[in-house]
Amino acid sequence: MIYVVTGTDTDVGKTVVTAALTAQALERGDRVAVYKPTQTGVLPGESGDAQDIGRWLGNPKELTLAEGIRLREPMAPVDAALEQGGRSTVDNLPTLEEHVARINELAQTHETILVEGAGGLLVKLTSAGETIAELAQAVCGNLVVVTRPDLGTLNHSALTLEAASGRGFVHGALILGSFPALPTAVHERNRKNLQALAEHHGWMWAEGLPAGLGSVDTSTTGNIDLWKASRKLNYVLVERDSGR
Numbered sequence: 001m002i003y004v005v006t007g008t009d010t011d012v013g014k015t016v017v018t019a020a021l022t023a024q025a026l027e028r029g030d031r032v033a034v035y036k037p038t039q040t041g042v043l044p045g046e047s048g049d050a051q052d053i054g055r056w057l058g059n060p061k062e063l064t065l066a067e068g069i070r071l072r073e074p075m076a077p078v079d080a081a082l083e084q085g086g087r088s089t090v091d092n093l094p095t096l097e098e099h100v101a102r103i104n105e106l107a108q109t110h111e112t113i114l115v116e117g118a119g120g121l122l123v124k125l126t127s128a129g130e131t132i133a134e135l136a137q138a139v140c141g142n143l144v145v146v147t148r149p150d151l152g153t154l155n156h157s158a159l160t161l162e163a164a165s166g167r168g169f170v171h172g173a174l175i176l177g178s179f180p181a182l183p184t185a186v187h188e189r190n191r192k193n194l195q196a197l198a199e200h201h202g203w204m205w206a207e208g209l210p211a212g213l214g215s216v217d218t219s220t221t222g223n224i225d226l227w228k229a230s231r232k233l234n235y236v237l238v239e240r241d242s243g244r
């Protein structure tokens with residue numbers, strides 16, 4: 001099963017949610033692949049989102065980490081490519097077909113594939129202008145939208161789910177990336193409003209991951225809190241048939 005993790009914005013918690021979903025799949029015995037089509041803002045050899053997830057979970061042998069391309073500027077993929085090498089670098093961005101082929105190849109040997117986009121739903125990933133939405137459609141992926149509990153999230157979340165529904169994603173999961181230990185009235189109201197929004201679209205709602213996870217020391221022993229927190233996350237992953 002392929003899950004495509006996007007968000008209402010950058011920095012909302014997609015990577016931490018992807019790590020929690022990876023932990024859920026690993027715990028049920030799946031071989032899991034995490035694929036980041038376009039990693040921006042990292043230098044060659046630096047740890048990107050996929051590598052962070054591997055480190056947080058202790059890099060188990062059942063986990064495969066893969067990337068399409070990485071670009072050094074912390075920008076949207078096409079802009080990062082333009083900054084890095086101009087039009088030729090943009091033209092060398094992997095095509096939608098190449099991303100699809102890589103994901104389908106991983107799906108041959110892994111029960112669960114998690115694909116994390118760059119930024120939000122409509123950020124362009126390819127020189128032809130396709131976004132993570134088109135990639136999710138092309139791989140028939142289950143869309144997971146990560147959102148924030150803070151003021152401003154209602155508009156961002158409604159716009160994102162409206163755009164996803166308008167592209168045919170009649171099902172999906174809306175997840176809070178991080179919910180504070182001491183929530184304000186706004187956080188509590190938003191949690192209810194976001195659940196209602198998910199239900200309005202016929203989407204699954206998953207309560208947030210406890211805050212403080214992403215900042216936990218990501219030592220090589222893995223981020224134990226993440227394993228524990230992932231068990232509290234509603235079971236977002238679709239039950240799969242027993243046969244491998």
Ligand SMILES: Nc1ncnc2c1ncn2[C@@H]1O[C@H](COP(=O)(O)OP(=O)(O)OP(=O)(O)O)[C@@H](O)[C@H]1O
Nearest residue numbers: 010011012013014015016119178210211212213214
């Ligand atoms: N549950 C959480 N507890 C504590 N910190 C968190 C939590 N979720 C996310 N964060 C922190 O918030 C920041 C953004 O999270 P994350 O990197 O997952 O966002 P993202 O949406 O993947 O960003 P990008 O668009 O760059 O991929 C990170 O510093 C991360 O550690």
Ligand SMILES: C[C@H](N)[C@H](N)CCCCCC(=O)O
Nearest residue numbers: 010040041074075076118119
């Ligand atoms: C650099 C950042 N961490 C992400 N990798 C890319 C975010 C792109 C956001 C584009 C936008 O919506 O303006």
Ligand SMILES: [Mg+2]
Nearest residue numbers: 014015049116
């Ligand atoms: Mg990320």
